[in-house]
Amino acid sequence: xxxxxxxxxxxxxxxGCGNFGILNAFKKAIRRLEKxxxxxxxxxxxxxxxxxxxxxDYANISGFYGxxxxxxxxxxxxxLANPDLTVIDFVGDGDAMGEGLEHLLFAAKRNADITxxxxxxxxxxxxxxxRSPLSEKGYRGPSTPRGSEEEPFNPLTLxxxxxxxxxxxxxxxxxxxxxxxxxQAVQHPGFSFLDVLQVCVTFNNKYDLYNEKVEIIDxxxxxxxxxxxxxxxxxxxxxxxxxxxxxxxxxxxxxxxHHPLNKRLSRKNRLExxxxxxxxx
Amino acid sequence: MREDLxxxxxGGEAGHGVKKAGSVAAGIxxxxxxxxxxxxxxxxxxxxxxxFSVVSTAxxxxxxxxxxxxxxxxLDARSYQMHRKHLAEDGIVVFNADAVEGGExxxxxxxxxxxxxxxxxxxxxxGAVAVLxxxxxxxxxxxxxxxGEAYPGGAExxxxxxxxxxxxxxxxxxxxxxxxxxxxxRPVLSGNQAIGLGALAAGLDAxxxxxxxxxxxLLHFLAERAEEFGLAVMHPESxxxxxxxxxxxxxxxxxxxxxxxxxxxALMDEALSLAxxxxxxxxxxxxxxxxxxxxxxxxxxxxxxxFALHKGHGEFPRIVAAPGSIGEAGRLAAELLxxxxxxxxxxxxxxxxxxxxxxxxxxxxxxxxxxxxxVRPQEGEYRRYxxxxxxxxxxxxxxxxxxIKWNSYxxxxxxxxxxxAEIIARMHDKRFRKGESLVRQMKELRTVxxxxxxxxxxxTYGSSTMSVLEALRxxxxxxxxxxxxxxEPLPVWDLExxxxxxxIVVEQSRTGQFASLLREKxxxxxxxxxxxxxxxxxxxxxxxxKIEEVI
Numbered sequence: 001x002x003x004x005x006x007x008x009x010x011x012x013x014x015x016g017c018g019n020f021g022i023l024n025a026f027k028k029a030i031r032r033l034e035k036x037x038x039x040x041x042x043x044x045x046x047x048x049x050x051x052x053x054x055x056x057d058y059a060n061i062s063g064f065y066g067x068x069x070x071x072x073x074x075x076x077x078x079x080l081a082n083p084d085l086t087v088i089d090f091v092g093d094g095d096a097m098g099e100g101l102e103h104l105l106f107a108a109k110r111n112a113d114i115t116x117x118x119x120x121x122x123x124x125x126x127x128x129x130x131r132s133p134l135s136e137k138g139y140r141g142p143s144t145p146r147g148s149e150e151e152p153f154n155p156l157t158l159x160x161x162x163x164x165x166x167x168x169x170x171x172x173x174x175x176x177x178x179x180x181x182x183x184q185a186v187q188h189p190g191f192s193f194l195d196v197l198q199v200c201v202t203f204n205n206k207y208d209l210y211n212e213k214v215e216i217i218d219x220x221x222x223x224x225x226x227x228x229x230x231x232x233x234x235x236x237x238x239x240x241x242x243x244x245x246x247x248x249x250x251x252x253x254x255x256x257x258h259h260p261l262n263k264r265l266s267r268k269n270r271l272e273x274x275x276x277x278x279x280x281x
Numbered sequence: 282m283r284e285d286l287x288x289x290x291x292g293g294e295a296g297h298g299v300k301k302a303g304s305v306a307a308g309i310x311x312x313x314x315x316x317x318x319x320x321x322x323x324x325x326x327x328x329x330x331x332x333f334s335v336v337s338t339a340x341x342x343x344x345x346x347x348x349x350x351x352x353x354x355x356l357d358a359r360s361y362q363m364h365r366k367h368l369a370e371d372g373i374v375v376f377n378a379d380a381v382e383g384g385e386x387x388x389x390x391x392x393x394x395x396x397x398x399x400x401x402x403x404x405x406x407x408g409a410v411a412v413l414x415x416x417x418x419x420x421x422x423x424x425x426x427x428x429g430e431a432y433p434g435g436a437e438x439x440x441x442x443x444x445x446x447x448x449x450x451x452x453x454x455x456x457x458x459x460x461x462x463x464x465x466x467r468p469v470l471s472g473n474q475a476i477g478l479g480a481l482a483a484g485l486d487a488x489x490x491x492x493x494x495x496x497x498x499l500l501h502f503l504a505e506r507a508e509e510f511g512l513a514v515m516h517p518e519s520x521x522x523x524x525x526x527x528x529x530x531x532x533x534x535x536x537x538x539x540x541x542x543x544x545x546x547a548l549m550d551e552a553l554s555l556a557x558x559x560x561x562x563x564x565x566x567x568x569x570x571x572x573x574x575x576x577x578x579x580x581x582x583x584x585x586x587x588f589a590l591h592k593g594h595g596e597f598p599r600i601v602a603a604p605g606s607i608g609e610a611g612r613l614a615a616e617l618l619x620x621x622x623x624x625x626x627x628x629x630x631x632x633x634x635x636x637x638x639x640x641x642x643x644x645x646x647x648x649x650x651x652x653x654x655x656v657r658p659q660e661g662e663y664r665r666y667x668x669x670x671x672x673x674x675x676x677x678x679x680x681x682x683x684x685i686k687w688n689s690y691x692x693x694x695x696x697x698x699x700x701x702a703e704i705i706a707r708m709h710d711k712r713f714r715k716g717e718s719l720v721r722q723m724k725e726l727r728t729v730x731x732x733x734x735x736x737x738x739x740x741t742y743g744s745s746t747m748s749v750l751e752a753l754r755x756x757x758x759x760x761x762x763x764x765x766x767x768x769e770p771l772p773v774w775d776l777e778x779x780x781x782x783x784x785i786v787v788e789q790s791r792t793g794q795f796a797s798l799l800r801e802k803x804x805x806x807x808x809x810x811x812x813x814x815x816x817x818x819x820x821x822x823x824x825x826x827k828i829e830e831v832i
Contacts, residue, residue: 077529
């Protein structure tokens with residue numbers, strides 16, 4: 001698809017890849033957000049490294065293509081420098097729950113005002129299908145030919161426990177629902193985590209499973225415990241908002257209404273203050 | 282030994298307020314207009330152990346502490362045992378008679394008196410200050426007033442305790458030391474404080490750090506002043522987060538800096554490479570301590586030079602520099618923040634515990650400090666990695682009507698990932714053209730300090746410079762001391778005249794990394810490499826003897 005939200009980059013996802021749904025939902029979400037007054041110039045995207053992260057090359061939006069597992073830290077740095085920006089971080093499940101888990105949990109703990117969209121295909125796709133921290137026990141990939149010996153994380157209960165104030169799940173096969181979840185996640189003040197069930201057609205094709213089990217949640221659970229119970233369900237895979245709570249966003253808790261760029265001290269004022277400091281030493 | 286020298290040493294356990302007493306003493310000498318150098322020797326613990334603070338002062342310039350003290354105050358038995366023999370010719374030990382049995386010198390019941398007040402341990406350092414004031418001939422009232430100002434928390438008890446110690450010491454010590462006044466009062470700063478102020482002067486907006494000695498005091502200093510200077514200061518989960526956050530902040534337009542020691546810098550390695558590839562301005566302060574691994578956290582070494590020179594996988598232009606004094610640390614921090622913004626590449630400033638945490642009187646004036654700015658784009662379509670003649674692509678920050686893409690993958694001018702052979706080579710060339718532009722700019726800067734006109738040639742760098750200059754004051758010999766401030770790119774244009782020479786090299790590393798750099802880059806074969814690698818900084822009199830042996 002070519003439009004003003006698409007770059008000229010050649011798309012190299014496999015035909016049928018769940019990432020297409022996520023990219024399309026992202027564009028849809030941007031258009032919906034624009035109607036609410038959030039201009040695309042204020043949206044800043046970050047991405048880790050993996051198949052998911054190619055969304056950075058394809059979406060014609062400003063941003064920073066970071067390191068594997070580290071984009072969540074980069075995203076927080078952007079927000080701390082300029083709280084006026086809306087920062088959306090696209091991560092993979094291997095990226096964010098493996099190498100970068102510390103940053104994800106701490107972003108939730110401190111309620112960093114960023115949105116993390118996790119492309120959750122349960123494997124490392126770009127590196128040819130090795131198991132991820134979310135692969136089921138027994139998953140056979142090139143690094144676990146006899147089947148993965150580890151149990152997977154439950155990303156939703158993990159993030160709930162870490163203190164995330166917005167936890168949601170959606171499905172790359174339901175673009176409209178996914179776009180709506182992205183909008184709500186972005187609009188939530190504070191840390192938003194959106195787990196996107198994403199099909200990998202080449203290494204971990206779960207289209208049939210997801211189409212059978214995915215079920216939209218009716219309403220929003222009113223406690224963390226109820227949210228966690230819902231997140232543990234396996235007979236169906238609920239999608240929607242699991243949990244939403246209010247807590248001051250990290251940058252406000254850190255420095256109130258200060259804005260490091262807009263309220264920058266002039267050189268003259270700085271030098272005067274430095275002279276005062278030197279006089280006291 | 283220098284004639285105008287006076288050294289005060291206070292030793293005790295962690296928790297006795299030893300470092301604070303040293304700092305207060307440094308303040309007394311600075312007020313007299315004298316030059317001061319304070320070195321704190323402390324262990325990586327919070328209570329117990331052995332700490333000492335040594336403050337040397339001279340009417341003229343001074344750039345090192347001396348261990349032979351004119352006045353030693355030993356607050357515990359271990360300090361008495363360790364320091365009683367390290368006295369200057371007419372030196373005297375004042376010791377805590379409640380902790381030391383027998384003992385030669387002046388014994389005062391410092392603990393028994395302290396027990397009359399709350400926090401009897403913490404207050405012992407106040408006693409050391411009272412002893413010094415008495416020795417300098419101050420009267421009791423002046424001493425009490427001064428102690429009240431220097432120790433505002435529980436001032437009343439502190440003044441009363443100082444008064445008691447003063448009375449007990451008066452008959453033996455009052456006016457024993459006569460110090461001449463110096464030229465003018467200058468501030469006493471640590472290297473970390475100087476770096477903080479220098480970076481602020483050049484426009485620092487955000488500081489990210491994870492605690493690690495000896496860089497932690499820089500974090501504390503900036504965190505304390507964050508509000509005053511409108512600075513964002515963040516202590517996140519790890520050094521990996523530190524570096525990646527700082528890069529994000531810089532991409533949003535904030536002048537960002539990070540600080541750590543060797544272990545933390547190791548964790549930042551991938552992010553430094555990221556800064557190189559994405560052309561993100563990033564200044565990293567490295568406070569070195571003895572390694573490898575956890576090493577000796579609170580001591581000093583110059584063992585990270587080659588580590589710093591080779592940080593980050595892949596090839597990209599980078600800057601590595603090391604200040605040779607505390608004042609220079611302030612000036613250089615400002616200069617480096619400016620350079621990383623002009624040239625959009627990472628810089629590492631190497632300090633060592635001896636420079637980062639020692640304190641000295643400095644002449645610092647940031648009137649000439651640069652104001653870090655990146656080149657901004659002209660009208661027209663924006664490309665983050667525009668291939669320009671000097672290799673420097675203009676920088677635009679969000680929000681903007683233009684799309685700005687920073688990319689960790691090799692990328693085209695727009696910042697879109699590429700694997701095209703022609704673009705890969707072209708982008709490598711672009712980044713290294715930027716490196717050449719950096720060298721052109723550096724030719725306008727002071728990149729090497731040269732002290733002295735004639736005599737033997739000595740090469741040194743970083744905190745060892747302070748030791749060498751003080752050793753030469755002891756020797757009273759002419760020598761030419763060459764101290765490269767910049768180590769990458771090494772300013773060969775300023776060092777050409779020394780090509781092929783055989784200098785004395787002074788550094789604090791086991792393998793002689795600095796000497797090795799000189800061999801490699803300047804074809805030098807050092808006549809001698811004077812090394813120290815036991816965690817302790819050089820002592821000027823011992824270093825003077827070593828230099829004397831080889832000249």
